[in-house]
Amino acid sequence: MARTRCTDRVVGAILASWRYDISGIYPEMRKDYEHHFAECAHCSARQKFHRSLDATLAVLTSLAVFFFLFALAVLHHIKPLEHVAFKVFGLDIFDMYHMLVSAGIAGLCFSVMAFALVLMATPAPSYLGGIAAERARLIEERLPAAIKALRLR
Template structure:
């Protein structure tokens, strides 16, 4: 099989060839080239910052090595799931902040501290705002430290091209 014209196998093709678990976790035998496999695993299988000449060699290895391809797929799956989780968390805290801001709890005192009353709504709203900011910070960290945003962008572009070709 010529490596330059070979198409990378997708999850479904790998799962059909072996098993769904092996398609994400790799094989018990491990990588077929331990030196390259160790380098790729140290980079978390991220080839976005690698020079184009080196990238072609590593991409060829990923086409040949089922284990490394599965491990790369696992890492990208974790990255995308983290982005989705922090996005949902952000919107949940945003909704909680809006609901608490409009709720009738503003008059309920949580505790009397000598001369000031600590409002239950203000306390809940502070916690919700803290969660909102924490979710946003974690989302930004995942987006900056992983190639997941580029992966999502490339996937969307490929889907658009595929649907555009089907319409013609």
């Protein structure tokens, strides 16, 4: 990626300032940039890198939300650290439980905010939606003719 060079430095600089995201501009204005992505290996590689970065951030923050929810569910149903807290650390069970629940709620709030920020600030939703639509189209192509006939009704 570092060895390739942009074929048009002015357009490349504009695209770089947008993090290679042209989904926010009008379709009429988009054509020139789409043409540049088609001919410039440097910029199209950069675009792919930035979109996969956005998707990774969206996946990681949604996983964080899931894990904090899971941790709160575990704390709610079983209190596995009761014995550790009481015997090893000599802590009060009530304090330990409330400390863990507070940490879980704080982590959940933080990861929900991070996830919302990723979805608002990056084109990750449309990128992931595009991937999902492409997969759905590929699966649909492989369906047997009998099922395809049912879907067309």
